Amino acid sequence: MATQLIEFAFKGNRKEFFLWDAEEPPRLHASVIVEADRGEDLGRIHSVGDLAEHRCGGCSHGCGSARPERKVLRNATADEERRAADIRGQDEDTRRKVMEKVKQHGLIMKVSDAEWQWDHRKLTIYFTAERRVDFRALVRDLAAAFRTRIELKQIGVRDEAKRLSGIGRCGREYCSASWLPELRPVNLQVAKDQRLSLNPSQISGACGRLMCCLRYEHEFYAQARKRFPKEGRVLVTTRGEEKVVSNDIFNDRVTLRGTDGETRIVPLGDLKSEIERRSPLAVERIDDEPDLDDGSDDTDNGVDAVLDLADEAPADARGQTADGNGEPAKPDPTRRSHRRRGRRGGRRSRPGGDAK
Numbered sequence: 001m002a003t004q005l006i007e008f009a010f011k012g013n014r015k016e017f018f019l020w021d022a023e024e025p026p027r028l029h030a031s032v033i034v035e036a037d038r039g040e041d042l043g044r045i046h047s048v049g050d051l052a053e054h055r056c057g058g059c060s061h062g063c064g065s066a067r068p069e070r071k072v073l074r075n076a077t078a079d080e081e082r083r084a085a086d087i088r089g090q091d092e093d094t095r096r097k098v099m100e101k102v103k104q105h106g107l108i109m110k111v112s113d114a115e116w117q118w119d120h121r122k123l124t125i126y127f128t129a130e131r132r133v134d135f136r137a138l139v140r141d142l143a144a145a146f147r148t149r150i151e152l153k154q155i156g157v158r159d160e161a162k163r164l165s166g167i168g169r170c171g172r173e174y175c176s177a178s179w180l181p182e183l184r185p186v187n188l189q190v191a192k193d194q195r196l197s198l199n200p201s202q203i204s205g206a207c208g209r210l211m212c213c214l215r216y217e218h219e220f221y222a223q224a225r226k227r228f229p230k231e232g233r234v235l236v237t238t239r240g241e242e243k244v245v246s247n248d249i250f251n252d253r254v255t256l257r258g259t260d261g262e263t264r265i266v267p268l269g270d271l272k273s274e275i276e277r278r279s280p281l282a283v284e285r286i287d288d289e290p291d292l293d294d295g296s297d298d299t300d301n302g303v304d305a306v307l308d309l310a311d312e313a314p315a316d317a318r319g320q321t322a323d324g325n326g327e328p329a330k331p332d333p334t335r336r337s338h339r340r341r342g343r344r345g346g347r348r349s350r351p352g353g354d355a356k
Contacts, residue, residue: 006072008034008043008053011115012126012163013177015046015054017063019071025049031076031084037120038149041075041085041116059181080118080267087116094146098125101141109133112160127159150172157184161207170256172308175212193225201280224249228268 004020018034025048034041035113045052049056056063059086095114102109116123123146127133133147135152142150155163158176165177191203192215205211217350229235235242235256242256249355252268266274 002232004048005052005056005067007047007055007249008032009046011091012113013165014163015059015061016043016070017052017061018066019068021071023072024121026075033076033080033118035073036117036119037068037122039117039119040048042072042118045047048258055181075226087118087120089247091115094123095125097145098142101138101145105135105141107133107135107136107138109135109154112155113163120148122151124151126153126155126160126163129154157207158212159168161205166206168211174206179215183212184215186212188217190214193218194221206261221249228254235271235275236278238277239276 005017006020006025006027007015007017009015020026026045027216028045028048030045031042031047033042035041056067064236091114094116095111098114099111107129108131111125113126114123115126123142125142133154139150139152139281162176162183166174168174172178186209188198191198192212194217195216196203196214197247200210203210203214225247228249229244231244231246233244235244237256237257242258245257248265249255253265253267254271255263255265256271257263286300288324
């Protein structure tokens with residue numbers, strides 16, 4: 001009899017892995033009694049088979065290389081499922097009672113949720129706080145009030161949104177609560193790379209942090225923009241010098257503005273053909289654009305074309321421009337030399353200076 005790995009889902013999108021000793025795995029979303037901390041708990045099957053094995057090594061809550069030790073005990077009966085539903089109904093009342101205890105102790109913390117274990121042997125309280133909270137006295141008070149084992153867990157605001165779930169501005173459930181396996185950090189640079197508004201109220205989620213979708217969409221924008229010239233760059237096309245105003249990565253179009261102020265929209269393939277007819281080297285420069293995260297600003301880097309320097313006037317070793325006869329230009333005696341003075345120098349070292 002082979003031991004199988006099964007992923008279970010509990011309240012608040014909490015997921016854990018357990019071992020199943022039976023030959024056939026239970027069906028998905030079935031209610032099963034599993035081993036818990038000093039007792040038993042009821043969960044629903046989230047994934048089995050190869051998917052569970054894959055998620056075990058890749059998810060943030062995964063077991064990694066070491067397999068879990070806790071096992072599945074049995075399938076839940078109808079009475080046990082009704083008991084679990086009654087317990088879930090008690091969680092909100094418990095949370096309110098905990099909030100009253102927090103106010104009595106004068107602690108600066110927000111109680112997000114309370115979760116009873118199925119056998120009522122453990123009560124887990126989730127809270128958020130900006131600083132470290134000394135809740136030892138609170139735990140003793142709660143243990144005396146509820147007569148069970150109390151566990152307080154401090155979570156972040158993004159984890160709170162994942163646990164409580166909700167509807168985002170897109171009209172769908174939060175990505176963190178529905179399908180996103182791991183909450184990766186999101187910084188303001190990903191919003192800049194995607195040319196989004198930097199107003200925090202427009203790019204922040206319900207938790208007050210930057211939206212999670214900015215992170216997993218960033219790779220697409222980074223790869224797509226490598227094919228386009230940067231905004232602000234000046235290109236030499238069949239119409240002369242034109243400045244890149246914007247790029248449409250979804251329709252492969254580039255908006256250009258000429259020296260006369262006229263604006264036109266050109267497909268990316270046609271733009272590269274126009275530039276190649278004027279200067280093949282410029283097309284290579286467009287294809288070899290640096291990544292978006294390099295921090296460089298190529299707005300005023302000049303024209304993407306081969307410059308002819310044959311008409312520039314020669315200069316001597318001292319940087320003086322030659323005259324029309326090819327002779328080095330003589331220095332102007334009336335022009336005052338801008339020589340840097342040292343601490344011990346000054347006028348003392350100049351010819352004709354007053355010596356003291």
